[in-house]
Amino acid sequence: MLEIKDLHVKVGEKPILKGINIQVQPGEIHAIMGPNGSGKSTLGNIISGRGGYEITDGTIYFEGKDIHEDLPEQRARNGIFLAFQYPVEIPGVTNIYMLKAALNAKRRAQGLDEIDAMDFITLVKDKLKALKMDESLLYRDINSGFSGGEKKRNEILQMAILEPKLAILDETDSGLDIDALRTVSDGINALRSPKRAMILVTHYQRLLDYIKPDFVHVLSKGKIIKSGDHSLALELEKSGYEWINDETTQSS
Amino acid sequence: MIELASSYIDHYKSFSNEREETKLPWLNNLRQDALLQLQKVGLPNSHLEDWKYTDLSILHNHEFSLPCHTEEPDLSNIELLNEDFYHIVFVNGKLHHIPDEINSSFTIKPLNQCYSSIKNLISPITQPSIRAINTLFMDQGVVIDIKEGTILEKPIHLVYLTTENQIMSHLRNVILSGKNSQCQIIENHIAQNNHAYFSTVITDIHSAENSLTALFKVTRESENSYHVSQNNVIQAANSQFDYHSFDLSGKLIRHDINSELNGAGANCNLYGLFALDGKQHVDTHSRVAHNHSHTYSNEIFKGIADGRSKGIFNGKVIVKQDAQQINAAQQSKNILLSNRAEIDTKPELEIYADDVKCSHGATVGNLNEDSLFYLQSRGVDLTAAKNMLIHGFAKEIVNTIDLEILRKNINAHVVEKLNLTGRRAS
Ligand SMILES: Nc1ncnc2c1ncn2[C@@H]1O[C@H](COP(=O)(O)OP(=O)(O)OP(=O)(O)O)[C@@H](O)[C@H]1O
Numbered sequence: 193m194l195e196i197k198d199l200h201v202k203v204g205e206k207p208i209l210k211g212i213n214i215q216v217q218p219g220e221i222h223a224i225m226g227p228n229g230s231g232k233s234t235l236g237n238i239i240s241g242r243g244g245y246e247i248t249d250g251t252i253y254f255e256g257k258d259i260h261e262d263l264p265e266q267r268a269r270n271g272i273f274l275a276f277q278y279p280v281e282i283p284g285v286t287n288i289y290m291l292k293a294a295l296n297a298k299r300r301a302q303g304l305d306e307i308d309a310m311d312f313i314t315l316v317k318d319k320l321k322a323l324k325m326d327e328s329l330l331y332r333d334i335n336s337g338f339s340g341g342e343k344k345r346n347e348i349l350q351m352a353i354l355e356p357k358l359a360i361l362d363e364t365d366s367g368l369d370i371d372a373l374r375t376v377s378d379g380i381n382a383l384r385s386p387k388r389a390m391i392l393v394t395h396y397q398r399l400l401d402y403i404k405p406d407f408v409h410v411l412s413k414g415k416i417i418k419s420g421d422h423s424l425a426l427e428l429e430k431s432g433y434e435w436i437n438d439e440t441t442q443s444s
Numbered sequence: 445m446i447e448l449a450s451s452y453i454d455h456y457k458s459f460s461n462e463r464e465e466t467k468l469p470w471l472n473n474l475r476q477d478a479l480l481q482l483q484k485v486g487l488p489n490s491h492l493e494d495w496k497y498t499d500l501s502i503l504h505n506h507e508f509s510l511p512c513h514t515e516e517p518d519l520s521n522i523e524l525l526n527e528d529f530y531h532i533v534f535v536n537g538k539l540h541h542i543p544d545e546i547n548s549s550f551t552i553k554p555l556n557q558c559y560s561s562i563k564n565l566i567s568p569i570t571q572p573s574i575r576a577i578n579t580l581f582m583d584q585g586v587v588i589d590i591k592e593g594t595i596l597e598k599p600i601h602l603v604y605l606t607t608e609n610q611i612m613s614h615l616r617n618v619i620l621s622g623k624n625s626q627c628q629i630i631e632n633h634i635a636q637n638n639h640a641y642f643s644t645v646i647t648d649i650h651s652a653e654n655s656l657t658a659l660f661k662v663t664r665e666s667e668n669s670y671h672v673s674q675n676n677v678i679q680a681a682n683s684q685f686d687y688h689s690f691d692l693s694g695k696l697i698r699h700d701i702n703s704e705l706n707g708a709g710a711n712c713n714l715y716g717l718f719a720l721d722g723k724q725h726v727d728t729h730s731r732v733a734h735n736h737s738h739t740y741s742n743e744i745f746k747g748i749a750d751g752r753s754k755g756i757f758n759g760k761v762i763v764k765q766d767a768q769q770i771n772a773a774q775q776s777k778n779i780l781l782s783n784r785a786e787i788d789t790k791p792e793l794e795i796y797a798d799d800v801k802c803s804h805g806a807t808v809g810n811l812n813e814d815s816l817f818y819l820q821s822r823g824v825d826l827t828a829a830k831n832m833l834i835h836g837f838a839k840e841i842v843n844t845i846d847l848e849i850l851r852k853n854i855n856a857h858v859v860e861k862l863n864l865t866g867r868r869a870s
Pocket residue numbers: 203206208226227228229230231232233234235244277
């Protein structure tokens with residue numbers, strides 16, 4: 193579904209990603225862990241098509257197609273979703289307005305009619321309830337004045353409505369209290385399907401207790417320095433990133 | 445003597461010949477003062493600090509004349525005229541329609557029929573401003589007198605329609621908001637063609653104790669027009685004045701809003717939005733004078749400039765000595781949609797007291813990249829994303845209108861003006 197080969201990315205003169213290789217198949221859950229500043233969010237941004245970066249080498253294929261020239265909105269409509277580490281506050285635009293515009297943009301791209309207003313409300317309220325979100329958040333401006341936890345839930349709400357094929361969740365767990373973590377995890381798990389893949393960027397094993405990944409990758413200084421299964425996350429929790437660094441330096 | 449203003453002075457001679465005002469020497473004197481100032485300094489120009497960005501001396505070269513006769517105008521397409529409001533219609537600067545005698549709780553009368561009753565309210569010409577030329581040609585306009593305790597159940601709607609080319613009009617209105625009274629006044633400035641014309645409109649408002657006056661001003665003049673307005677508000681204790689201004693078209697627009705807060709509890713809320721493109725030029729100067737303790741002001745002005753347009757906001761707040769417990773807030777937020785557009789915004793504070801809460805902020809920026817990417821990453825295309833952000837930005841001001849019919853009407857115009865087409869969005 194997603195195939196990244198030897199991806200090199202620069203911002204200005206600064207290399208940030210230095211040869212990323214990753215393959216994600218439908219149904220899989222990949223966790224990406226790694227120290228602050230290692231390039232995790234950059235990777236998510238690049239996959240979603242954010243401007244301001246220079247791809248100096250490598251390829252990104254989504255569903256067998258080279259997407260490096262696709263606009264962010266095209267990628268979104270084709271099924272890529274990014275839950276932001278820091279969801280943006282947009283005063284003056286209500287949550288529900290954006291949700292509807294986003295869903296209809298996707299439906300139009302698929303050749304479908306715009307969603308019926310009543311069906312839309314029913315759909316949104318359903319998802320809202322599952323995420324234990326207050327209905328009033330729908331009519332507030334996007335993320336404006338939302339608490340940290342409300343913002344993260346709002347990202348998952350958008351995901352639930354847009355039903356992407358590939359979801360990249362960038363630290364969706366950080367800043368959540370214990371109950372919220374469970375609710376959000378349930379929300380994410382509810383979307384798990386053999387056709388849908390997810391990339392979870394996280395610093396904590398805790399999330400991975402709820403959503404068990406098939407693969408865990410460690411990103412450090414713009415490179416994936418180790419990949420493994422769920423047990424790698426447990427190891428990291430215990431020993432930190434230092435032991436991998438030691439291990440990699442020793443083996444090289 | 446400024447030779448360039450001479451065409452206006454010639455027009456004045458024929459204007460005054462037609463008038464029989466010898467019965468009103470005070471008015472003649474006033475006009476003489478105005479004439480002197482016009483001869484001395486001409487129209488306000490960039491030599492004056494307050495007119496730094498907006499130089500009306502360019503109008504010295506225009507041959508605008510007073511309209512002589514006017515054909516029966518077509519009012520069928522004028523918006524809001526079907527609403528259940530009190531309508532006053534000016535066509536080419538001449539009073540065309542005024543509501544019939546309504547009742548005794550408030551009156552609307554042509555200005556030139558009640559000079560003597562407002563004699564003391566017409567202030568003399570001091571500083572150079574458009575007051576000179578407006579006073580010189582003062583004749584048309586209305587006096588709205590809202591008697592003590594009257595709460596107007598319907599808004600008063602003033603339509604200023606221009607249909608003729610190369611004309612000038614100088615209107616003067618006086619609004620008397622009596623004690624404990626409440627009213628809403630809408631000013632709609634519109635044109636039917638792309639004519640060139642020059643209009644000045646001065647509306648002086650006298651807010652008595654505990655009165656509430658809301659003024660909504662929509663400027664949708666022709667693309668070749670010059671529109672200069674002045675609102676002077678004298679506010680007694682506990683009076684409230686709300687000002688909502690929307691500038692959507694016109695070649696050059698200049699507004700001056702002056703509020704004198706003269707009694708405890710007096711407060712004013714000033715809101716403005718301009719949306720410019722092409723080579724439009726809009727300049728708003730607000731001046732709020734806190735002359736008394738316990739007075740409050742709140743200002744939010746927003747601007748959006750595209751093309752090669754230019755927007756200016758200058759907000760002056762004056763707190764007099766010994767005026768304590770003052771609260772004055774001012775915000776000016778602006779978005780540039782093109783790198784050839786320009787916005788100048790400046791707060792000016794003159795504070796001579798110490799127990800004063802005064803906040804101000806001014807920003808000029810582009811559309812936020814993070815917000816655009818956020819929306820795009822949800823599948824919204826770039827043009828739609830830009831439109832969402834721009835409308836969202838404007839909404840704060842549109843939503844200050846609590847009169848629903850009007851809010852919808854203005855919102856439709858704002859949305860229409862701001863919608864980026866594929867060409868402009870790129
Ligand atoms: N636009 C930019 N300009 C300059 N440097 C940038 C830019 N974007 C990212 N970087 C740098 O690239 C590096 C990787 O950033 P990124 O946000 O991808 O890290 P991260 O792994 O997500 O970190 P964290 O765990 O703290 O979220 C950082 O050093 C960051 O400062």
